[in-house]
């Protein structure tokens with residue numbers, strides 16, 4: 001007799017457990033902050049993308065509350081069917097000014113922005129070039145389009161140039177993370193823009209982890225590299241990380257934004273963000289531009305953490321961003337250290353394949369402007385003692 005649906009699914013899940021790849025959720029019982037309550041335990045969190053500590057900022061909370069009072073909770077409709085509120089519109093204008101682009105368009109999530117943008121820009125006969133380590137939403141966007149997709153070597157502009165030179169006919173869309181979400185390193189955007197200019201490539205950058213954090217005013221990697229809309233025509237950012245709220249945007253020319261409004265299915269066929277979230281994001285944008293001390297503090301915590309880990313003789317990656325992976329390589333050890341850290345009151349992502357390449361399991365530590373130096377030092381000590389204990393236990 002053939003297996004039932006549930007039996008087939010159970011078999012697949014059992015295999016995932018056996019492969020040590022089974023993922024579990026934990027129950028967050030507090031606001032996202034440097035100190036959180038998880039599964040009934042108080043922990044210092046080194047795993048959030050709320051890099052600037054804006055998710056719990058009183059002024060951001062207050063604007064959200066006022067937004068709900070004015071606009072209700074849900075937006076009630078998609079942008080094109082009377083769900084586009086004046087708060088969305090004002091935020092789009094402010095994001096355009098912030099990024100130095102003629103226009104910006106809000107999407108309900110970053111995943112949807114990437115999927116919809118790539119699909120809207122390329123079709124059969126076109127080509128998409130992706131960094132091998134791009135975020136899943138960018139890779140999925142390429143796969144969901146009808147274009148031919150290629151993955152070039154991580155950060156390797158020569159490999160990209162070689163592939164572009166060999167490609168004839170069709171549009172050429174070059175897609176990269178700005179800050180790579182699992183490694184914390186950054187794309188060589190200036191060189192990539194030059195190669196795109198040479199071979200008529202359209203450059204798209206997902207700066208989900210750069211906005212708010214990099215650049216003098218928090219304008220991300222594009223600001224840091226001083227790339228204008230001609231050199232970097234498709235700039236995507238998310239609002240759920242450095243901005244501390246929710247959603248995403250794509251900034252670029254009038255023609256780009258108009259094209260996305262007309263053709264991006266993930267823009268057209270989905271409910272608009274709650275207007276109150278747009279209102280709250282307008283305040284967080286103001287704060288992140290003004291309060292450069294948040295970026296400065298973050299950088300000094302990054303340096304402190306890197307020094308501490310280097311002093312332990314552990315392997316770091318080539319990252320100067322708040323994403324600081326500690327390479328442990330062994331999947332089981334990585335998982336155990338993650339669990340041991342949680343027992344000691346520290347939350348750190350234990351990232352294993354298939355999220356990262358085989359043999360590169362890592363603790364993904366993310367730092368936040370709300371952390372103290374003492375918390376960072378305590379985490380370094382806890383990583384050290386966890387590894388020592390596990391070694392003694394024979395792992």
Ligand code: PMP
Nearest residue numbers: 109110111135137181208238240
């Ligand atoms: N791009 C990158 C690089 C990301 O890290 C993420 C979120 N992990 C996304 C896109 C998706 O953004 P969102 O969470 O808003 O869907």
